[in-house]
Amino acid sequence: MKPLLPAILFAVSLDAAFASGVRDDETKVGSGQAYASAVAISDLMENGDIVRLSQVGAKAMPADIAPLGKLPFKMKQVKRPVFKSNRLIISDGDKDSAGKVTKALNAKIAELSAMGGGRLIVPEGRWLTGRVELQSNVELYLAEGARLEFSASIADYQPAVFTRHEGIEVMGAGAFIYANGAKNIALTGHGVVSGPPMDVEMRTLRNGNSVVEKDVDYRLPVAERLCDGLDGRTFYRPKSFAPINCKNVLVEGVTFERSVLWNINPIYCDNVIIRGVTVNSVGVPSGDGIDISSCKNVLIEYSTLSCGDDCFTLKSGRAEDGLRVGRPTENVVIRYCLAEKGHGGITCGSETAAGIKNVYLHHCVFNGTRTGFRFKTRRNRGGGIWDIAYDNVRLIDVAEAFTWDLLGSRMYMGELAQRNPPLAVTALTPVVKDITIRNFIIESADRMMSMNTIPEVPTTGVLLENGVVRTNRIFKTLNDVGSLTLRNITIQATDNNINIDNSRGITFDNVTFYVPGDSLRYNIKGGKAEKPVLK
Numbered sequence: 001m002k003p004l005l006p007a008i009l010f011a012v013s014l015d016a017a018f019a020s021g022v023r024d025d026e027t028k029v030g031s032g033q034a035y036a037s038a039v040a041i042s043d044l045m046e047n048g049d050i051v052r053l054s055q056v057g058a059k060a061m062p063a064d065i066a067p068l069g070k071l072p073f074k075m076k077q078v079k080r081p082v083f084k085s086n087r088l089i090i091s092d093g094d095k096d097s098a099g100k101v102t103k104a105l106n107a108k109i110a111e112l113s114a115m116g117g118g119r120l121i122v123p124e125g126r127w128l129t130g131r132v133e134l135q136s137n138v139e140l141y142l143a144e145g146a147r148l149e150f151s152a153s154i155a156d157y158q159p160a161v162f163t164r165h166e167g168i169e170v171m172g173a174g175a176f177i178y179a180n181g182a183k184n185i186a187l188t189g190h191g192v193v194s195g196p197p198m199d200v201e202m203r204t205l206r207n208g209n210s211v212v213e214k215d216v217d218y219r220l221p222v223a224e225r226l227c228d229g230l231d232g233r234t235f236y237r238p239k240s241f242a243p244i245n246c247k248n249v250l251v252e253g254v255t256f257e258r259s260v261l262w263n264i265n266p267i268y269c270d271n272v273i274i275r276g277v278t279v280n281s282v283g284v285p286s287g288d289g290i291d292i293s294s295c296k297n298v299l300i301e302y303s304t305l306s307c308g309d310d311c312f313t314l315k316s317g318r319a320e321d322g323l324r325v326g327r328p329t330e331n332v333v334i335r336y337c338l339a340e341k342g343h344g345g346i347t348c349g350s351e352t353a354a355g356i357k358n359v360y361l362h363h364c365v366f367n368g369t370r371t372g373f374r375f376k377t378r379r380n381r382g383g384g385i386w387d388i389a390y391d392n393v394r395l396i397d398v399a400e401a402f403t404w405d406l407l408g409s410r411m412y413m414g415e416l417a418q419r420n421p422p423l424a425v426t427a428l429t430p431v432v433k434d435i436t437i438r439n440f441i442i443e444s445a446d447r448m449m450s451m452n453t454i455p456e457v458p459t460t461g462v463l464l465e466n467g468v469v470r471t472n473r474i475f476k477t478l479n480d481v482g483s484l485t486l487r488n489i490t491i492q493a494t495d496n497n498i499n500i501d502n503s504r505g506i507t508f509d510n511v512t513f514y515v516p517g518d519s520l521r522y523n524i525k526g527g528k529a530e531k532p533v534l535k
Helices: 041-046 102-114 319-325 410-417
Strands: 009-012 026-028 087-089 118-122 125-129 138-142 146-150 161-165 168-172 175-180 183-189 192-194 239-244 247-252 255-257 270-275 278-280 290-293 296-301 304-306 312-315 329-335 338-341 344-348 356-367 371-376 384-396 398-405 431-452 460-479 484-493 497-501 506-515 519-525
Touching: 087 102, 102 118, 102 138, 161 175, 161 239, 168 319, 290 296, 290 329, 312 329, 312 356, 344 356, 344 384, 371 384, 371 431, 384 398, 398 460, 431 484, 506 519
Parallel strands: 087 118, 118 138, 125 146, 138 183, 146 192, 175 239, 183 247, 192 255, 247 270, 255 278, 270 296, 278 304, 290 312, 296 329, 304 338, 312 344, 329 356, 338 356, 344 371, 356 384, 371 398, 384 431, 398 431, 431 460, 460 484, 460 497, 484 506, 497 519
Antiparallel strands: 009 506, 026 519, 161 168
16 A cells, blocks of 8 residues: 555645536646645544444444444344253264264254254364254354364265355355254354364365356256265355354354355345354455345344455345345344455445345444445346445545445456446346445545446445545546535545546535645546536
8 A cells, every 4th residue: 555645735626626627637726725634533533423443343242232223224123032041062072083073063953953942052172073054943152262163074064055155046065054944043152163274175176167157057946056066066165154044043252263265144034143253264265254145134243354355245146046036135234343354344245136225334444454335246247236324434544445346357257347338238237326425534545436337327326425535546437427426525635636437427515635736637538427516
């Protein structure tokens, strides 16, 4: 990242910048009067106007779940599952000849479920296991000092189970900890869920030959989409925790380490609570933190994620198979969380087939992520992203604060990644609209924003309001945007370029730039481009 801002910056009057119309040359716009700072971020912190690091993450988790409060959409209060007082415990005597407790764990889970439920305790120590399958009314509790370490052997994830890999339904390994069709399940405690060592062969296995929609024929019955790694077939690496078709799911207090793929990935679930978890998957390709896939009524709070890919992620199926399933991700609240490393702090997509909607993130900190707010889909993914609201978020040392990446790269998407010419709108063309981000501070970024959207369905209804930004560069580009409003924002930058390509409906309402040289260099082009409206 480039050095951060100089001590002296100059105020820019946008009205002066555009007084003579849209031009490509540099126009002098400032008065030349120097200001020591556009805004005192420390004052906002002291006044309680923005979230503090001490308020977020797993270490800050309170004992009780506070009410959801006022939301921008209707959502029922989530409820923590309640379990009977029955108790079973794993012991050294439960280890098989290979030193694994797989059979004992699954047998005791089944026993507890048959009794009407209860808690299975994994005590302090290292416990090697294959796939664990939770059943209704069972809480798997990892005591302080317990390390549930999962095998690197493909044989320990047989037979194949019904799951979803990157938005496509398949029969595969599922997860280290898996459940299907269960009610009232939990993974709790202060122990660790660990993948195998970092040098094992399982980590080198490719997840298919290309993007998954090209590897798996959506016309094939799901029961025949066998991806178990046997007889030369593809092996999709297991997630760490991935219940599917479950209701009333709780994950609390546990640490996830050394995943081989995504960490926490509820699929087709209702009433999900994830709180106080810690994820460490830096260095793991596709090592996402929390992926919510086609679920509803979800609360994520007081969690700390450091990831090899996206941190807090929302998905709803991919391409034709996602349209067939047709289950959106909706009614999701994320609050008082910390993303320390990862590709995106909060990411919508790239699987969007059934829609991602009614998402509210507030009082969170992204510290050191590649991007802060990330919106991601592709022309063949379907559905889209809408009715998203983020409020009171603090970004520190990010490469880019706001990212709309809706076309992808030619490496994976071929001609679908080309901006022009615009393509015909089909059932697989995703729509991205109605996104509001309010009350934010970007303390330090290399770049503020890039929007690379879909020309045939321009992104509309984006509002960034009440913000303070300190960045090197401002806009990398605004491509094919349908409407974007920046309101009540102060931007300090070391670069004065603003690039707008074929975009319209852009409004700067009470936006002040502080840039070196008293001037903005702006470049507006494209046959459908319109001059920004200044208020």
